[in-house]
Amino acid sequence: MSTRTLPPLPRDVRSMVRSGEWRGVTAMVAPGYVQANLAILPRELAFDFLLFCQRNPKPCPLLEVIEPGQVEPRLVAPGADIRTDIPGYRVYLDGEPAEDITDLNDVWRDDLVSFLLGCSYTFESALIHAGIPLRHVDNGKNVAMYITNLETVPAGPFSGPTVVSMRPVHRTQVVRAVQVTTRFPTGHGAPVHIGDPQAIGIKDINAPDFGDAVEIREDEVPIFWACGVTPQAVAMKSKPSLLIGHVPGRMFISDVRDEDIAVL
Amino acid sequence: MSTRTLPPLPRDVRSMVRSGEWRGVTAMVAPGYVQANLAILPRELAFDFLLFCQRNPKPCPLLEVIEPGQVEPRLVAPGADIRTDIPGYRVYLDGEPAEDITDLNDVWRDDLVSFLLGCSYTFESALIHAGIPLRHVDNGKNVAMYITNLETVPAGPFSGPTVVSMRPVHRTQVVRAVQVTTRFPTGHGAPVHIGDPQAIGIKDINAPDFGDAVEIREDEVPIFWACGVTPQAVAMKSKPSLLIGHVPGRMFISDVRDEDIAVL
Numbered sequence: 001m002s003t004r005t006l007p008p009l010p011r012d013v014r015s016m017v018r019s020g021e022w023r024g025v026t027a028m029v030a031p032g033y034v035q036a037n038l039a040i041l042p043r044e045l046a047f048d049f050l051l052f053c054q055r056n057p058k059p060c061p062l063l064e065v066i067e068p069g070q071v072e073p074r075l076v077a078p079g080a081d082i083r084t085d086i087p088g089y090r091v092y093l094d095g096e097p098a099e100d101i102t103d104l105n106d107v108w109r110d111d112l113v114s115f116l117l118g119c120s121y122t123f124e125s126a127l128i129h130a131g132i133p134l135r136h137v138d139n140g141k142n143v144a145m146y147i148t149n150l151e152t153v154p155a156g157p158f159s160g161p162t163v164v165s166m167r168p169v170h171r172t173q174v175v176r177a178v179q180v181t182t183r184f185p186t187g188h189g190a191p192v193h194i195g196d197p198q199a200i201g202i203k204d205i206n207a208p209d210f211g212d213a214v215e216i217r218e219d220e221v222p223i224f225w226a227c228g229v230t231p232q233a234v235a236m237k238s239k240p241s242l243l244i245g246h247v248p249g250r251m252f253i254s255d256v257r258d259e260d261i262a263v264l
Numbered sequence: 265m266s267t268r269t270l271p272p273l274p275r276d277v278r279s280m281v282r283s284g285e286w287r288g289v290t291a292m293v294a295p296g297y298v299q300a301n302l303a304i305l306p307r308e309l310a311f312d313f314l315l316f317c318q319r320n321p322k323p324c325p326l327l328e329v330i331e332p333g334q335v336e337p338r339l340v341a342p343g344a345d346i347r348t349d350i351p352g353y354r355v356y357l358d359g360e361p362a363e364d365i366t367d368l369n370d371v372w373r374d375d376l377v378s379f380l381l382g383c384s385y386t387f388e389s390a391l392i393h394a395g396i397p398l399r400h401v402d403n404g405k406n407v408a409m410y411i412t413n414l415e416t417v418p419a420g421p422f423s424g425p426t427v428v429s430m431r432p433v434h435r436t437q438v439v440r441a442v443q444v445t446t447r448f449p450t451g452h453g454a455p456v457h458i459g460d461p462q463a464i465g466i467k468d469i470n471a472p473d474f475g476d477a478v479e480i481r482e483d484e485v486p487i488f489w490a491c492g493v494t495p496q497a498v499a500m501k502s503k504p505s506l507l508i509g510h511v512p513g514r515m516f517i518s519d520v521r522d523e524d525i526a527v528l
Binding site for chain 1: 326
């Protein structure tokens with residue numbers, strides 16, 4: 001009789017991260033559970049950044065905001081610790097990356113406010129479940145990302161262009177792709193644009209600003225979604241004395257299931 | 265040949281309010297445009313109140329937050345002035361109503377942050393358009409409102425029970441009522457409860473805590489939506505030194521159309 005290993009639960013993964021037993025890329029880890037981008041800022045910037053997220057929910061979908069000095073994401077992962085449960089942290093000083101560290105125990109301060117933002121893994125799972133293949137996943141590449149001419153709505157010192165990710169979708173599946181991703185507003189939600197890249201200021205679709213270029217076939221349409229790189233770029237541009245994010249690909253894994261955050 | 269008077273546009277109404285020409289109840293005024301509840305708080309409470317709204321989007325759907333000292337709702341009503349364009353303001357000192365005034369020119373301060381929150385007029389219009397009659401509207405009464413045992417998610421000094429409004433819906437229209445109101449998350453969105461009042465802590469459906477009782481017929485189901493009274497009750501309970509709201513029924517009329525805020 002064969003045995004089948006069940007995928008680990010979010011709390012098991014976080015526990016392994018906390019103890020240092022495992023600190024890898026979180027894609028496909030704890031499938032079905034919502035993963036989150038991290039942004040930590042000092043209290044004096046927290047109101048403006050929260051307002052920025054509220055005004056720009058597609059690039060900056062808030063999953064949870066943890067009050068100054070608090071370390072437990074009580075709403076999306078009770079018992080977790082934001083200082084130790086992410087596989088890699090990147091510290092930015094005055095808007096420049098300074099160092100990557102494995103926990104925040106030595107840098108934590110009572111005035112730090114933690115923002116957990118939804119990520120594209122949620123809607124990518126939904127697209128795949130809906131039978132819409134994702135070429136960058138099939139090819140083992142990063143998704144293609146572009147800086148657009150779609151300006152975010154500013155708040156305090158935070159402003160800048162929307163960064164989007166692009167996925168080619170067969171023309172018969174475009175409507176379904178809109179419907180499926182509309183269900184997850186806290187996972188970037190519906191697309192921001194369908195079709196012509198130039199209409200949103202992308203000059204060369206074959207030269208993404210971040211990630212890897214991907215083929216767009218004759219019978220496919222490029223679809224663009226707001227991307228979690230936006231808040232990071234916007235926060236860095238404002239050159240805060242301290243900003244802490246996660247190392248790309250190493251996300252926070254919450255206890256919330258994808259279906260729990262679906263609006264329909 | 266008869267002439268037909270067109271309904272006034274939001275900016276015309278606001279202009280009449282500002283000049284003192286008209287300061288009435290805004291129900292059915294500028295139909296099709298989004299109306300908003302007002303809450304103004306000092307800056308030191310603004311982060312926590314914004315966080316409270318973010319954590320409780322059904323009772324506290326944010327339409328716009330205006331930065332400290334600023335008076336123009338640039339996103340939902342460019343050119344408007346939050347100090348003069350609402351037909352009635354209510355000032356609360358230490359959580360108690362102090363006076364009703366017609367403009368904020370004498371009380372305005374550079375540290376005040378204005379919150380505009382969605383209201384039930386949006387989804388009530390949508391229900392009526394969908395052929396779902398609203399008895400309190402037909403009877404010219406206030407909607408029935410109840411304090412429930414559904415606790416809001418606290419933030420800083422803000423906490424308390426969710427207040428709901430109840431509308432009886434024919435059992436054949438319950439599904440449609442859920443679908444129609446789901447379209448408007450910034451107008452309180454989908455119901456919080458369908459059916460048994462006791463399940464959410466309402467002891468006597470015939471004795472609402474606010475508004476007027478309404479008949480529920482044999483073939484009808486009571487449906488409960490989160491209500492804009494919630495943020496007001498929560499804000500008052502925290503006894504802020506200063507809180508400014510609108511006089512009930514006298515709302516801010518934005519330039520945004522109901523259909524502009526529909527998610528589907």
